[in-house]
Amino acid sequence: MSLKYIDNARKILCIGRNYAAHIKELNNVQPSEPFFFLKPSSSILRPNSGSVLVPRGTVVHHEIELAIVLNRTLRNLDKNFSDEEALDSIAGYALALDMTARNVQDEAKKKGLPWTIGKGFDTFLPLSRFISKEQIPDPYKVELSFDINGKNKQFDSTNLMLFKINKILSTMSSIMTLEKGDIILTGTPKGVGPIHPGDYLFGKIINDKGQVIEESILDL
Amino acid sequence: MSLKYIDNARKILCIGRNYAAHIKELNNVQPSEPFFFLKPSSSILRPNSGSVLVPRGTVVHHEIELAIVLNRTLRNLDKNFSDEEALDSIAGYALALDMTARNVQDEAKKKGLPWTIGKGFDTFLPLSRFISKEQIPDPYKVELSFDINGKNKQFDSTNLMLFKINKILSTMSSIMTLEKGDIILTGTPKGVGPIHPGDYLFGKIINDKGQVIEESILDL
Ligand SMILES: [Mg+2]
Ligand SMILES: [Mg+2]
Ligand SMILES: [Mg+2]
Numbered sequence: 274m275s276l277k278y279i280d281n282a283r284k285i286l287c288i289g290r291n292y293a294a295h296i297k298e299l300n301n302v303q304p305s306e307p308f309f310f311l312k313p314s315s316s317i318l319r320p321n322s323g324s325v326l327v328p329r330g331t332v333v334h335h336e337i338e339l340a341i342v343l344n345r346t347l348r349n350l351d352k353n354f355s356d357e358e359a360l361d362s363i364a365g366y367a368l369a370l371d372m373t374a375r376n377v378q379d380e381a382k383k384k385g386l387p388w389t390i391g392k393g394f395d396t397f398l399p400l401s402r403f404i405s406k407e408q409i410p411d412p413y414k415v416e417l418s419f420d421i422n423g424k425n426k427q428f429d430s431t432n433l434m435l436f437k438i439n440k441i442l443s444t445m446s447s448i449m450t451l452e453k454g455d456i457i458l459t460g461t462p463k464g465v466g467p468i469h470p471g472d473y474l475f476g477k478i479i480n481d482k483g484q485v486i487e488e489s490i491l492d493l
Numbered sequence: 494m495s496l497k498y499i500d501n502a503r504k505i506l507c508i509g510r511n512y513a514a515h516i517k518e519l520n521n522v523q524p525s526e527p528f529f530f531l532k533p534s535s536s537i538l539r540p541n542s543g544s545v546l547v548p549r550g551t552v553v554h555h556e557i558e559l560a561i562v563l564n565r566t567l568r569n570l571d572k573n574f575s576d577e578e579a580l581d582s583i584a585g586y587a588l589a590l591d592m593t594a595r596n597v598q599d600e601a602k603k604k605g606l607p608w609t610i611g612k613g614f615d616t617f618l619p620l621s622r623f624i625s626k627e628q629i630p631d632p633y634k635v636e637l638s639f640d641i642n643g644k645n646k647q648f649d650s651t652n653l654m655l656f657k658i659n660k661i662l663s664t665m666s667s668i669m670t671l672e673k674g675d676i677i678l679t680g681t682p683k684g685v686g687p688i689h690p691g692d693y694l695f696g697k698i699i700n701d702k703g704q705v706i707e708e709s710i711l712d713l
Pocket of ligand 3: 558
């Protein structure tokens with residue numbers, strides 16, 4: 274199982290509000306430009322290395338996302354950075370869960386405080402093995418699927434992304450240098466909700482032929 | 494010049510609102526518990542390696558801070574974690590500037606968005622060389638000083654910190670594992686304000702004998 278990409282990541286960036294129906298379900302405002310936040314490397318949960326923790330007093334939501342791994346440094350890209358150039362900058366992919374202590378995040382949003390705590394608890398970033406570009410020739414032609422205890426909760430195509438990867442990368446790179454190995458989560462589709470101790474979590478990426486590219490199982 | 498600690502840092506955490514007079518000057522509310530945010534390693538500006546950038550459309554404030562570097566992993570510390578144990582966990586110190594695009598941060602606070610962009614631009618974290626514990630035997634007995642063009646802007650003792658280092662570490666560690674080498678900024682005293690292209694910036698740490706322990710000069 275190829276996990277070396279996890280050790281090589283200097284930073285992990287996550288885009289917020291990149292699927293319209295997810296923005297609606299949380300009563301959020303659609304951003305005119307991509308915004309993003311950081312998750313610490315300490316929040317990574319590797320495959321087969323335990324459960325997602327539900328810290329005392331928190332309501333933890335699942336957000337299934339397609340992660341991209343960069344193969345080069347990107348700095349100050351201009352707005353014409355094309356989707357083809359963006360795909361050239363991708364080393365590969367991963368299936369990721371952007372676990373979120375929703376009540377902590379809601380409180381932070383109300384008070385105008387950073388999102389770091391609600392997004393950054395240990396185990397809040399389950400990552401799959403590395404997925405090659407051969408397995409995902411087109412990142413907008415996969416379905417993200419997430420089940421709890423055998424019941425489907427999230428199931429949508431990545432073609433619903435509001436900001437495509439070239440726009441995500443050009444915006445991020447205009448603020449901070451993106452480095453080779455950085456991991457970028459591209460947002461979650463609708464259907465987020467709480468997980469509970471004892472739950473059986475099952476995430477999948479499916480290609481346009483209906484084949485499962487990658488699956489992640491997490492026992493809580 | 495000892496800069497190896499910069500390469501060894503897995504993450505950089507910054508506490509917000511840790512000096513009463515600084516909270517007041519920005520009309521912020523004093524937190525009942527420490528809160529914090531992450532700065533990306535890409536924002537680090539090493540000594541003698543160029544200027545702080547003032548990105549187009551931003552108002553960039555200086556925040557001079559004492560940074561600590563950890564010598565061990567800290568996880569789930571309890572509330573009785575003592576100040577002595579905290580000091581034992583410190584490998585050394587650095588003089589840091591938590592540069593902040595204040596208008597971007599203000600906008601994020603109003604909209605309940607992450608602080609990542611306003612805090613994370615390239616060059617927004619000038620760091621000094623590593624300062625040994627011999628040079629700072631007591632981290633609450635140093636003065637932080639910051640001048641612009643020969644005029645003093647910030648000058649206060651670290652004994653004004655609202656949350657001491659043991660409390661900072663126990664809170665942070667209860668959320669995310671702190672790792673050996675992590676860099677933690679302990680907050681800024683009053684006097685923050687904008688910098689402008691052409692400015693000559695001068696930061697200092699002074700010990701209780703009035704001796705300069707470390708100074709950082711930045712030409713903009
Ligand atoms: Mg943040
Ligand atoms: Mg997310
Ligand atoms: Mg600060």
